[in-house]
Structure formats: C-alpha cells, structure tokens
Amino acid sequence: MFGKLLRAALAATAVLGVSMGAAMADWPSKPIQIIIPWPAPNDPSTLVANAIAPVMSDELGVPVKVVNKPGGGAVLGAADLANARPDGYTMGLVSIGPMITQVLRGKTPYKNDDLQPLGLVWSSPFTLAARADAPYSNLDELAEYGKKNELRLAHWGLGAVPTLIAMKVAETGGFEWKETAYSELNPLLVVQGDADVITFSTPGLTDYIDAGKMKILAAMVPDRLPAYPDVPNVSEQGYGDAYSIWFGAFVPKQTDKEIVSKLSAAFFSAMKNEKVAEVIENVGVVPHSSGPDEARARMDRELAEFGTTMKNLGIME
Numbered sequence: 001m002f003g004k005l006l007r008a009a010l011a012a013t014a015v016l017g018v019s020m021g022a023a024m025a026d027w028p029s030k031p032i033q034i035i036i037p038w039p040a041p042n043d044p045s046t047l048v049a050n051a052i053a054p055v056m057s058d059e060l061g062v063p064v065k066v067v068n069k070p071g072g073g074a075v076l077g078a079a080d081l082a083n084a085r086p087d088g089y090t091m092g093l094v095s096i097g098p099m100i101t102q103v104l105r106g107k108t109p110y111k112n113d114d115l116q117p118l119g120l121v122w123s124s125p126f127t128l129a130a131r132a133d134a135p136y137s138n139l140d141e142l143a144e145y146g147k148k149n150e151l152r153l154a155h156w157g158l159g160a161v162p163t164l165i166a167m168k169v170a171e172t173g174g175f176e177w178k179e180t181a182y183s184e185l186n187p188l189l190v191v192q193g194d195a196d197v198i199t200f201s202t203p204g205l206t207d208y209i210d211a212g213k214m215k216i217l218a219a220m221v222p223d224r225l226p227a228y229p230d231v232p233n234v235s236e237q238g239y240g241d242a243y244s245i246w247f248g249a250f251v252p253k254q255t256d257k258e259i260v261s262k263l264s265a266a267f268f269s270a271m272k273n274e275k276v277a278e279v280i281e282n283v284g285v286v287p288h289s290s291g292p293d294e295a296r297a298r299m300d301r302e303l304a305e306f307g308t309t310m311k312n313l314g315i316m317e
Contacts, residue, residue, distance in 0.1 A: 027088050027259055031063040032056070035084075035092035037077025039070040044283040045093045045247060048122070051279040055270035074098040075108050078250075082110040086252040088259035091118065091267075095247045096161050100299065104307050105159060105316050112303060115250040117295035118264035121271065122285040123244035125202040125227070126162045126220040128169070131190055132212050134197075139218050139237040142197070143173025153177040154195035156185055158315050162199035164306055165220050165234060165243045167313060172239045187214060202227055203284050220244050221286045241301065247285070248295055260292060 034053060040046045046068060053064040069077035078098045084090035094115065103112045128139075136142040145151065155163040158181065170177050177197075182189065187205055189195040191213050202225055208214040209228075219225045219233040222242045235242035249267050251260060268289050270276055280287050290298065310316045 027262070028060050028062045030089060031065055032060065032088070032263075033090050034064065034066045035077050035081050035090065036066060036068045037070060037074035037081075037092065037094060037098065038068065040068045043068075044124070044285050045095075047283050048276070048279055048285065049093060051276045052267065052270045052273075055273045055276060056266050059266050059269060073102065073107075075102055078115070079109050081250060082114040082252060084252050086254035086256075088251065088255055088263060091249060091251045091263060093121070093247055094250050095124075096245055096302070099248065099250075100302050100306055101159055101161055101164065101310070104303065104310055112299060114253050116253050116255055116260060117292050117299070118249040118251060118260060118267055119292055120246045120248040120288065120290045120295045120298065121267070122280065122287045123221045123246045125225050125284055125286050126165075126199060126245050127202055127205065127225070127231075128166060128197055128217045128220070129187070129190065129200055129205055129209075129214050130197050130217055131193075132209075132215050134215070137215060137217065138232070139169060139173065139234070139239050142169075142217055143175055146170065146173065146175030146177075150178050150196075151175065152194075152196045153179040154185060154189045154198040155179060155181055156199070157181045158313050159310070160199075161243075161245050161306075162220060164309050165240075166197075166199050167309055168243070168305075169218070169234065169239045171309070171312075190214060201284075222246075222288045223286070226281070226286060241305065243302075244286075264292060 034049050036046050036049055038045060049066045053066050057064040069080050074095060075098050078094045081090060081092040098108060099112060102108050136145045153166055157163060187198060187200055187208050190198050191208060205214055216228055216231045218237055219231050221233055221244045225231060233242055234240055271287060
C-alpha cells in the first residue's frame with residue numbers, strides 16, 4: 001500500500017515538474033504588467049517605468065504595460081503585487097518605505113519576504129542640508145558642533161526613511177537632534193533660521209544652493225549625487241551603511257528563479273537604453289543596479305538596523 005502511494009506521489013511530482021518546465025519554456029507568452037503603487041501624475045517611478053516598458057517589450061516579445069495602483073502610502077499596490085500569481089507576468093516597483101519601515105511598524109498586510117527582488121534600481125536623491133554659512137560642512141564637523149550646541153532638524157516624520165538616516169548619523173556621531181516633523185517640509189525653514197539642518201531631495205535645494213544660501217552636508221545615496229559629485233555620501237563619511245531611499249523591482253515570492261533571472265536581465269538591460277537613461281536623468285533619480293541576491297541581503301540588513309533605530313525612537317515595539 002505504501003509503495004503504491006509513494007509511486008503515485010512521485011508520478012504527480014514528475015507531472016508537476018514537466019508542467020512547470022513547459023511553462024518556463026513558454027515564458028513569456030502573454031502581456032507583462034508592471035505595478036506602480038503611486039499616483040501617475042509627476043511620479044518619477046511611473047515616468048521611468050513608462051520609458052522602460054516598450055524597451056522590455058521589444059526584448060521579451062510581449063506587451064509590457066504600466067499600471068498605477070496607489071493608496072495607503074504604496075502599501076495597497078505592494079499588497080496586490082504580493083498576492084499576484086507568481087508566474088512572471090506581474091512585477092512592480094516598490095520603495096524602501098512599504099518594503100522596510102512600514103513592514104517593521106506592522107502597517108502592511110504582507111511580510112518583506114512575500115516579495116522577491118529582481119534588484120534595487122534607483123534612489124531618490126535625498127540629502128542632509130544646512131545654511132551656507134553654518135559652521136559645519138560635513139558630518140564630522142556637524143557631530144562635533146552637535147556635541148556642544150543645539151541642532152534643530154526639520155524632517156517629514158520619525159518614521160520617514162530620511163529621518164531614520166539622520167537619526168543614525170546622530171547616534172554614530174554621539175549627539176542628539178532637537179527634531180521637529182513638518183507636514184509641509186520646505187528648505188525655507190533652514191534659510192529663514194527656523195531649523196539648522198533639513199532632510200530634503202536635491203531638486204528642491206538646487207535654487208538655494210545656486211544662490212549661495214544652502215549647502216549639502218551628506219548625500220543619502222549609494223554612490224554620489226550626479227548633480228553634486230563632490231559631496232560624499234553618509235557611508236563615505238563613516239556614518240553607517242550607504243543608506244538611501246531606494247526603489248526596487250519585485251515579483252511575488254514563489255516566482256520561478258529562472259523567470260526572475262530573465263525578468264531582471266530584461267529590466268536592467270532596458271535601463272541602459274539611451275532614451276530610458278535620458279528620462280532617468282530628467283526626473284532626477286539616481287540609478288544603481290543590484291541583483292536579486294544583493295538586494296535581499298541589503299533588505300535583511302536594513303530590517304535589522306532600522307528596526308533597532310525605530311525601537312530606540314519609540315516608534316515600534
């Protein structure tokens with residue numbers, strides 16, 4: 001009896017293997033959908049994805065369509081992606097917020113490992129910036145000043161990734177911020193003297209920097225800011241990992257590894273396209289590529305490190 005059951009199980013496994021192999025051999029055979037969990041108007045990810053889609057379509061031989069599914073701070077779209085069939089026909093772009101900090105705070109109906117990374121693709125060009133006449137121009141000088149003087153930090157909120165990076169800088173540098181969250185963050189808070197340092201994206205700082213009113217202390221990107229290549233990032237200055245507000249390409253957890261590899265290759269190949277590169281430059285994101293394994297290792301590390309910082313701040317148990 002046991003022998004019959006074993007033979008039946010082995011036969012079923014073999015059939016399943018043949019079926020999966022056939023599906024793999026046929027992939028792709030129908031349109032591929034890229035989910036963007038943010039509203040379309042003026043969204044950098046939507047603009048870049050719409051440039052990438054036709055290039056991927058040419059390479060893979062099937063239509064590639066961008067679909068916006070906003071809501072819940074990108075959590076709704078990420079949840080739809082996590083619950084999609086793992087057949088290689090649904091992928092999405094998700095950022096560090098809904099993948100790391102929102103997960104840590106228990107704000108998501110999915111876990112981090114319910115999504116499988118194709119790789120991290122670009123970062124938003126965030127920085128720590130100060131008045132041009134501030135008595136510090138880098139993180140070491142900032143830390144030394146902060147040990148003896150009050151430093152007022154303007155930020156989006158304690159759970160925001162740029163704020164967590166700033167908090168990690170203070171922890172490493174041995175000082176404390178006097179921090180204030182603003183629903184409408186603006187560089188004028190620093191220019192007018194209401195704050196000393198701000199976490200902000202470079203496009204919103206450019207006019208103030210060009211006018212000699214502000215300066216960047218550190219870049220929150222993996223490498224350097226294309227517009228300000230002389231400014232070292234947080235890691236280069238010795239204040240933690242090369243943290244950034246990254247965006248990654250993901251598929252549902254159980255997607256076949258071979259499909260993941262092919263989809264990842266097609267996506268990153270499209271990013272190198274001349275027209276796509278032009279769109280990336282125009283929208284201001286900082287491109288960087290990391291494959292599935294590197295992306296997973298980074299996320300695991302950030303779950304641990306940001307989790308510790310958030311516990312210290314009292315914003316999670």
